[in-house]
Amino acid sequence: MPEHPDFATSQARHMMQCWSAQAGYAPIPVASTDGCWIETTDGRRIFDLRSAHECINLGFRHPRVLDALKAQMESVVYVTDDFATEPTGRLAQRLAELAPGPAGKRVYFAQSGAAAVEAAIKAARQYQYNRMFHEGGLAHADAPGQYPYPYKIISRYKSWHGSTATAASVSGDPRRWFQEPLTVPGVVFAPEANAFRPPFGTPETFVEENLRYLDHIIENEGGSNKVAAVIVEAVVGSNGIIPPPPGSLEGIRELCDRWGLLMIVDETMSGMGRTGRLFAIEHTSVVPDIIVLGKALGASCPLTAAIFSEKVAASFEHHIFGHGQSYSGHALASAGALAALDVLLEDGFLESVRAKGRHLEGKLRELASRHRCVGDVRGLGLFYTMELVATPDGQEPLRKTTEKYSRTVVKEAAEYLLAEKNIYVPTDKFGIWVVPPLIVTEAEIDWFCEGIDDALTLVDRRLAGG
Numbered sequence: 001m002p003e004h005p006d007f008a009t010s011q012a013r014h015m016m017q018c019w020s021a022q023a024g025y026a027p028i029p030v031a032s033t034d035g036c037w038i039e040t041t042d043g044r045r046i047f048d049l050r051s052a053h054e055c056i057n058l059g060f061r062h063p064r065v066l067d068a069l070k071a072q073m074e075s076v077v078y079v080t081d082d083f084a085t086e087p088t089g090r091l092a093q094r095l096a097e098l099a100p101g102p103a104g105k106r107v108y109f110a111q112s113g114a115a116a117v118e119a120a121i122k123a124a125r126q127y128q129y130n131r132m133f134h135e136g137g138l139a140h141a142d143a144p145g146q147y148p149y150p151y152k153i154i155s156r157y158k159s160w161h162g163s164t165a166t167a168a169s170v171s172g173d174p175r176r177w178f179q180e181p182l183t184v185p186g187v188v189f190a191p192e193a194n195a196f197r198p199p200f201g202t203p204e205t206f207v208e209e210n211l212r213y214l215d216h217i218i219e220n221e222g223g224s225n226k227v228a229a230v231i232v233e234a235v236v237g238s239n240g241i242i243p244p245p246p247g248s249l250e251g252i253r254e255l256c257d258r259w260g261l262l263m264i265v266d267e268t269m270s271g272m273g274r275t276g277r278l279f280a281i282e283h284t285s286v287v288p289d290i291i292v293l294g295k296a297l298g299a300s301c302p303l304t305a306a307i308f309s310e311k312v313a314a315s316f317e318h319h320i321f322g323h324g325q326s327y328s329g330h331a332l333a334s335a336g337a338l339a340a341l342d343v344l345l346e347d348g349f350l351e352s353v354r355a356k357g358r359h360l361e362g363k364l365r366e367l368a369s370r371h372r373c374v375g376d377v378r379g380l381g382l383f384y385t386m387e388l389v390a391t392p393d394g395q396e397p398l399r400k401t402t403e404k405y406s407r408t409v410v411k412e413a414a415e416y417l418l419a420e421k422n423i424y425v426p427t428d429k430f431g432i433w434v435v436p437p438l439i440v441t442e443a444e445i446d447w448f449c450e451g452i453d454d455a456l457t458l459v460d461r462r463l464a465g466g
């Protein structure tokens with residue numbers, strides 16, 4: 001294959017790249033992918049330390065997933081949901097049984113995280129409508145009846161739930177600003193629970209203070225009569241890889257129960273073994289009302305899901321679920337997902353993710369101890385980050401939220417890692433993103449940490465004015 005094949009020129013010229021001005025689009029031409037690696041047409045082997053937008057938890061082209069896809073292609077690829085197919089039926093059942101809570105759940109399948117989030121939010125609002133009007137559930141019949149059923153969604157500032165209108169509207173991430181002022185009505189933002197940068201309180205008190213403030217928000221937004229649901233990421237992803245501080249998600253669950261709200265837990269990025277458990281929420285005692293899965297669910301095919309608890313599913317037994325789209329429950333994608341689930345749940349697999357995660361954390365903490373630019377190391381399983389800071393005391397972030405699209409030394413570090421070390425990480429984050437495929441070896445972890453060491457030396461030098 002020529003070094004710069006035509007297709008790369010075509011893609012650069014005619015494909016819209018996400019979240020970018022198009023003039024500088026220069027995609028790297030790929031010859032093949034395998035495991036954690038991308039091989040380019042000019043013979044480079046690049047390690048994908050972002051797992052292809054966290055979609056390939058089992059690496060590229062896992063043999064068991066490929067075999068399942070090939071076999072499935074011989075029979076059914078897609079039929080509408082008026083028909084049943086073996087992989088779709090089995091996948092729905094397995095997810096219903098594996099997700100926390102009683103097994104009478106139902107699963108809605110979509111093709112993007114955003115679409116599954118849209119489904120979750122619509123379902124939450126329709127659930128509250130059904131509760132109010134069909135089940136005589138008016139929480140306070142004497143309450144002012146401006147808008148007749150609970151519709152508000154409470155999200156958190158440090159969050160990303162996708163780029164379609166509703167998903168972006170419930171995202172605290174600055175990418176929401178592209179949607180403004182035409183965000184969907186009825187969304188309220190609460191502060192996030194982040195021990196490293198608590199918006200208020202101290203590292204000792206912030207969880208409790210956050211919960212008290214969330215309670216205050218719910219009450220002042222109209223409580224049970226007005227608020228439908230709270231949506232949270234199990235582990236905050238794009239906005240900082242922030243594992244839930246102990247008690248924070250449990251506290252939200254308690255508030256939801258007290259006020260009659262649904263709790264939607266978005267595991268698009270953190271699910272499917274990424275944190276060393278199949279569902280990230282399994283690190284807590286929380287049983288969500290709706291779980292959103294995406295990205296790695298389809299093991300590289302576009303397949304996402306909103307898993308409705310038995311309670312939510314029951315609401316739609318005799319009332320219409322007012323949502324849908326083509327390709328829902330895609331048989332081929334479901335076959336790949338089932339094969340991936342089998343691998344993830346095999347004896348020892350998730351345990352090995354946790355063990356490799358501990359090894360990774362040790363390496364990252366050692367790097368942090370030698371580099372002044374690292375303010376915080378945090379994560380869970382194989383879902384880690386090193387937040388970079390402008391001052392050694394960590395008080396000054398490298399980049400303010402309002403500076404998301406400005407060039408920072410993080411971008412320079414990411415470019416250096418790609419050009420000099422053949423390690424691919426996102427360029428637009430708050431620090432170094434360390435999210436390898438779950439099949440990574442300890443030797444590969446040691447290898448990419450050496451590359452990161454050199455990148456951090458570069459950042460230290462830049463911050464010292466060099």
Ligand SMILES: Cc1ncc(COP(=O)(O)O)c(C=O)c1O
Pocket residue numbers: 111112113114115117160161162163233237238266267268269294295
């Ligand atoms: C937590 C979370 N939810 C939803 C989404 C949206 O997923 P998609 O890009 O597949 O629409 C993302 C994407 O990064 C995400 O991280």
